[in-house]
Amino acid sequence: MWEAISEEKPLVIIGCGKMGGAMARGWLKAGLPESHLLVVDPVAARTGVEGISCSCVFPSMEELPANIYPSVIILAIKPQIMDAVLPAVAANMQGGPLIISVAAGTRIGYFSKSLGRDAPIVRVMPNTPASIGCGITTLVANDYVSESQRKLSEQLMKAVGKTVWLSSEDQMNAVTALSGSGPAYVFHMVEAMAAAGSAMGLDDELAMTLARETIAGAGALLSHDTRSAKILREEVTSPKGTTAAGLEVLMGADTNLSQLMRQTVRAAKKRGEELGS
Ligand SMILES: NC(=O)C1=CN([C@@H]2O[C@H](COP(=O)(O)OP(=O)(O)OC[C@H]3O[C@@H](n4cnc5c(N)ncnc54)[C@H](OP(=O)(O)O)[C@@H]3O)[C@@H](O)[C@H]2O)C=CC1
Numbered sequence: 001m002w003e004a005i006s007e008e009k010p011l012v013i014i015g016c017g018k019m020g021g022a023m024a025r026g027w028l029k030a031g032l033p034e035s036h037l038l039v040v041d042p043v044a045a046r047t048g049v050e051g052i053s054c055s056c057v058f059p060s061m062e063e064l065p066a067n068i069y070p071s072v073i074i075l076a077i078k079p080q081i082m083d084a085v086l087p088a089v090a091a092n093m094q095g096g097p098l099i100i101s102v103a104a105g106t107r108i109g110y111f112s113k114s115l116g117r118d119a120p121i122v123r124v125m126p127n128t129p130a131s132i133g134c135g136i137t138t139l140v141a142n143d144y145v146s147e148s149q150r151k152l153s154e155q156l157m158k159a160v161g162k163t164v165w166l167s168s169e170d171q172m173n174a175v176t177a178l179s180g181s182g183p184a185y186v187f188h189m190v191e192a193m194a195a196a197g198s199a200m201g202l203d204d205e206l207a208m209t210l211a212r213e214t215i216a217g218a219g220a221l222l223s224h225d226t227r228s229a230k231i232l233r234e235e236v237t238s239p240k241g242t243t244a245a246g247l248e249v250l251m252g253a254d255t256n257l258s259q260l261m262r263q264t265v266r267a268a269k270k271r272g273e274e275l276g277s
Pocket residue numbers: 014015016017018019020040041042043044075076077078079081085102103104125126127128180181
């Protein structure tokens with residue numbers, strides 16, 4: 001899969017924070033030679049970035065080595081600074097790189113305006129479990145992405161987890177609100193369960209260990225057992241037992257997690273729409 005990427009035609013990641021860093025580490029783990037990866041990030045260039053050698057980190061596009069023609073440019077910066085960064089990307093389009101954006105909200109049409117109407121652009125929405133090869137990424141491409149570039153973008157994202165092509169870019173804000181932001185909802189569930197355990201008299205450390213391992217174990221079971229989440233839930237729930245009593249609250253008619261989750265995902269989707277307007 002890495003044939004399209006070389007020292008002369010590297011993969012360039014712009015922005016190596018939480019998501020860019022997660023993908024970079026995932027690709028290195030999946031076999032991308034470090035000499036084929038260039039990272040542009042002013043802070044990472046000063047402070048270093050976990051798991052990535054400092055020799056491939058540069059503070060700006062202007063300081064990238066001469067005579068390289070990126071095969072892929074990954075935009076992993078905040079949507080809010082895209083305007084400031086795109087002119088330097090536009091100046092590095094010789095060689096016709098594939099542009100892959102992970103930015104929430106930001107539409108393909110916005111990139112085409114700065115990078116050229118016929119620039120090949122794939123918009124993706126990964127999530128941070130990509131750093132251990134367990135992400136899920138949705139993808140959508142514009143008409144200027146060639147078949148081989150489409151394959152390459154899918155292979156890149158498959159190297160860090162599962163992939164799903166969307167039929168329309170209009171689905172992207174809902175996807176972002178569900179699977180892009182989703183890991184944070186689950187991590188908050190760990191916090192909430194641990195706090196509940198502490199409130200029931202367990203010491204904080206024990207409560208956190210139990211909450212964390214319960215969510216991790218349930219996640220691992222979900223990925224190994226193909227039965228539905230409903231069946232896995234029912235297997236825990238003994239008739240008239242403790243789980244049934246707990247779920248009466250969590251799935252109650254008035255206050256329930258489904259309702260709260262709908263509000264949560266709706267708010268995240270709305271924010272995606274705002275970021276793209
Ligand atoms: N975090 C997540 O789980 C996910 C994030 N995304 C998307 O990924 C993108 C990045 O988000 P995230 O990783 O969370 O944010 P981070 O702030 O962690 O990462 C962005 C990085 O870009 C750096 N940066 C700032 N200015 C420049 C510049 N001019 N050139 C290059 N790098 C620069 C930042 O440095 P500094 O810290 O100094 O600003 C930071 O290291 C966003 O568009 C977001 O929507 C998508 C899916 C999931």
